[in-house]
Amino acid sequence: MGPRLYRSPAQPRYAVALYRVSTAEQGHSGLGLEAQQASVRAFVEREGWTLVVEHQDIASGKDDRRPGFQAALTRCRQLGAVLVAARLDRITRRAHTLSGLLEEGISIRAADMPGADDLMMRVYAAMAQKERELISERTRAALAAARARGAVLGGDRRWRPPSPPCAAAAASFRAEQATRTAHRLALELDDLRANGIATHQGLARALMARGVPTPRGSATWTHTTVARLLARRASG
Numbered sequence: 001m002g003p004r005l006y007r008s009p010a011q012p013r014y015a016v017a018l019y020r021v022s023t024a025e026q027g028h029s030g031l032g033l034e035a036q037q038a039s040v041r042a043f044v045e046r047e048g049w050t051l052v053v054e055h056q057d058i059a060s061g062k063d064d065r066r067p068g069f070q071a072a073l074t075r076c077r078q079l080g081a082v083l084v085a086a087r088l089d090r091i092t093r094r095a096h097t098l099s100g101l102l103e104e105g106i107s108i109r110a111a112d113m114p115g116a117d118d119l120m121m122r123v124y125a126a127m128a129q130k131e132r133e134l135i136s137e138r139t140r141a142a143l144a145a146a147r148a149r150g151a152v153l154g155g156d157r158r159w160r161p162p163s164p165p166c167a168a169a170a171a172s173f174r175a176e177q178a179t180r181t182a183h184r185l186a187l188e189l190d191d192l193r194a195n196g197i198a199t200h201q202g203l204a205r206a207l208m209a210r211g212v213p214t215p216r217g218s219a220t221w222t223h224t225t226v227a228r229l230l231a232r233r234a235s236g
Helices: 024-029 031-047 067-079 095-104 118-148 167-194 200-210 223-235
Strands: 014-021 050-058 082-085 108-110
Touching: 014 031, 014 067, 031 050, 031 082, 031 200, 050 067, 067 082, 095 108, 095 118, 108 118, 118 167, 167 200, 167 223, 200 223
Parallel strands: 014 050, 014 082, 082 108
Antiparallel strands: none
């Protein structure tokens, strides 16, 4: 292997920011990106670093070919800069990708984990991947349970009942939809709490940063909305 073109200083003076949202709607609204930008800029300022460039992607974190991600890595290699994101999963959702970057000598920091060093980042990446696997397993189990109850999952299969649905059937469908939404949001809350976010306001900001819609489909979360969701979950 040839000589490296950059070094990884113990106290990096330069920072490269990376922001990511998953959908075009989130990117166009700017809600998720703006929250990430505010978090990263405040973190970099507290550390006393110089933010030299910001890159962003509208894509899944499982795609390591994202242009913003690759451009940010190139800049980090050129300057020996630290790569900063609002959350670790905004950089990548692949633990082996993160480990490879750390092995390469690229320092990585997340604004929501200000005290974490490179070793802790490896541990958090492994834990995050395990948590995603557990969420996936719980989701599959919930869908299997719904199917066992006779619920119809997925998109339009072009089936239509021979007669219009009655009010009771419509109410049952709405209740089923509400149950699915509540379960999905419960998984999101569990994931955020596992990452150390405990306050209602903090959970609201994190849900907006992820682009998660409220139970009524709004893009804006408040601490009151989170409190009501947690209360309903506790009473259920």
